[in-house]
Amino acid sequence: MARIFPVFIPHEGCPHDCVFCNQRRIAAPVSPQPGEVRERVCAAHAAGLADEVAFYGGSFTAIAPDRQEAFLEAVQGLDVSIRISTRPDCMDETVIARLLRYHVKTVELGAQSMDDDVLRRANRGHSAEDVRQASHLVKSAGISLILQAMAGLPGDKGTWRSTAEALSELKPDGARIYPVVVVRDTALFTMWEKGEYCPLTVSEGAEAAADMLEVFTAHGIPVIRIGLNPTEELSGGAAVAGAYHPALGEMARSRLFLRKILREIHGASLAGKNLTVRVPPGRTSQAVGISRENVRRLEAEGLARVCVIEDARLNGYDVQAWLE
Ligand code: SF4
Numbered sequence: 001m002a003r004i005f006p007v008f009i010p011h012e013g014c015p016h017d018c019v020f021c022n023q024r025r026i027a028a029p030v031s032p033q034p035g036e037v038r039e040r041v042c043a044a045h046a047a048g049l050a051d052e053v054a055f056y057g058g059s060f061t062a063i064a065p066d067r068q069e070a071f072l073e074a075v076q077g078l079d080v081s082i083r084i085s086t087r088p089d090c091m092d093e094t095v096i097a098r099l100l101r102y103h104v105k106t107v108e109l110g111a112q113s114m115d116d117d118v119l120r121r122a123n124r125g126h127s128a129e130d131v132r133q134a135s136h137l138v139k140s141a142g143i144s145l146i147l148q149a150m151a152g153l154p155g156d157k158g159t160w161r162s163t164a165e166a167l168s169e170l171k172p173d174g175a176r177i178y179p180v181v182v183v184r185d186t187a188l189f190t191m192w193e194k195g196e197y198c199p200l201t202v203s204e205g206a207e208a209a210a211d212m213l214e215v216f217t218a219h220g221i222p223v224i225r226i227g228l229n230p231t232e233e234l235s236g237g238a239a240v241a242g243a244y245h246p247a248l249g250e251m252a253r254s255r256l257f258l259r260k261i262l263r264e265i266h267g268a269s270l271a272g273k274n275l276t277v278r279v280p281p282g283r284t285s286q287a288v289g290i291s292r293e294n295v296r297r298l299e300a301e302g303l304a305r306v307c308v309i310e311d312a313r314l315n316g317y318d319v320q321a322w323l324e
Contacts, residue, residue, distance in 0.1 A: 004083065005050035007037050009071075013062030013090070018112075019123050019187040020153065020180055023057040025238040026228065031058075034067075034074035041075055052081045052105075060084035061095045072102035081105040085148075089126035091134035096141045106144040108176070109134055113153060114166035121154040123187065128166065135170040146224065147172040151208035152180040152200035152243065154191065160208050164215035176225040177212045177252070179205030179243035183234070192241055202251075205243020209252035210259065217316050226252050247290060254289040256317050258297060261287070264321035271302040273323045280314040287319070 008028035011017070024030075032040065037053075044050035053075050060068060061084065075082055084099070085108035099107065113119050114128040131147075138145045147167045151160035167175065182192045182199050191197035200208060209226045216223050227248030228234060234244060245251065261277055275298060279287045287308045288295055295306045314320065 002051040004052045004054045005044045006054050006056050008057040010057045012058035014059045022183045022186045027057040034070040038074040054083040056085050059087045061086040062090040088130040088134040091137050107138045108146040110148045112150045114163040115159045118153050118156045145172045146174045148176045150178045161211045164212040168219035174222045174224045175216050177209045179208050181239050181244040182241040184238045199242035202243050202245045206251035210255040253286045257287040258294045260319040272304050274305045275303050277308045278311040278320040281310045284308050
C-alpha cells in the first residue's frame with residue numbers, strides 16, 4: 001500500500017463552505033507554501049515515509065491556475081506519485097490537461113451524496129450529475145478515481161445506500177466513507193446547537209458505513225477509509241457530535257461480518273449448537289467484533305459456542321458458517 005504524505009491546503013479554492021466542513025479544525029490551520037512542500041516531501045521520501053504526495057483539504061482544481069501549477073511543479077521529479085482532492089464541479093478538459101501535464105496519478109472527488117436535495121441542503125453547490133460528468137472525465141483521461149461519500153447529512157434519511165449504488169456505477173478505483181461528524185465552527189454545528197439537525201450516533205454511523213461498505217465491496221470497489229482520521233483537535237473537543245470514533249472503520253467492518261454471519265444461519269435452530277465461522281485471512285478480529293461484540297451477540301441467540309477460523313480460499317468479507 002502506498003505511503004501517502006498529506007499536504008493540507010485548507011479550503012483553498014473552495015467557493016464557499018459546505019455545512020459540515022471546517023478543514024482548519026479537521027486537518028491544518030494554514031497551507032504551506034510550494035517551496036516548503038518540496039522540502040517536506042523530499043524529507044519524508046528520504047526517510048521512507050512517502051511514495052505519494054496528496055493535496056487534501058481544499059478544492060485543488062479550483063485554486064488559481066498559477067498556484068495549482070506552483071504546487072504541482074514543487075513535487076515534480078521527486079519519485080513520488082501525485083494525488084489531489086477536489087470538487088466535482090471543478091473538472092473540465094482544461095483541468096484534465098493540466099493534471100496530465102503534471103503527472104497527477106489520482107483524483108479524489110468529494111461526491112458526498114447522489115441525492116440532489118441532500119447536496120443542496122449541505123450547501124455543496126453541485127449536483128449528482130456533476131459527479132457523473134467529473135468521474136467520466138477523470139476515468140477517460142486514465143487517471144485513477146477515488147470517490148468520497150457521506151452518510152447522515154441533513155435530509156439524508158437512509159439515501160446513503162442508493163448513493164453507494166450510484167457511485168459504484170461510475171466504477172471508481174476506490175471509495176472513502178464518511179458518516180457525518182458535527183465539527184465546531186461549521187454551519188452544521190449551529191444547526192445542531194439550535195436543534196435543527198440530529199446527527200447519526202456512532203453506532204448508527206457504523207451501521208450506515210456498513211451499508212455502504214457492503215454495496216461498494218459487492219461491486220469490487222475497495223473502500224480505503226471509513227470515518228474521519230482521528231486528530232488531537234477533533235478528539236480534544238472540535239468533534240462535538242455525530243459519528244466520530246477512532247475505530248469507526250473497525251466497527252463498520254465488524255457489523256458487516258455480523259450481518260453476513262446472521263444471514264448464513266437465518267432460519268436455523270440455534271439453541272445449544274456450536275457455530276463455526278470461516279472468514280478470509282486476517283479478518284478474525286473483525287468477525288469476532290470489538291470486545292467480542294459479535295460473538296456475544298451470536299451467543300445471545302442461544303448458541304453454545306462460536307468459533308472463528310481463517311480460510312485462505314475466502315476473500316474480502318466472505319463468510320461461511322455451519323452449525324453442529
Ligand atoms: S467539503 Fe470540500 S469543497 Fe466543501 S468546504 Fe470542505 S474542502 Fe471545500
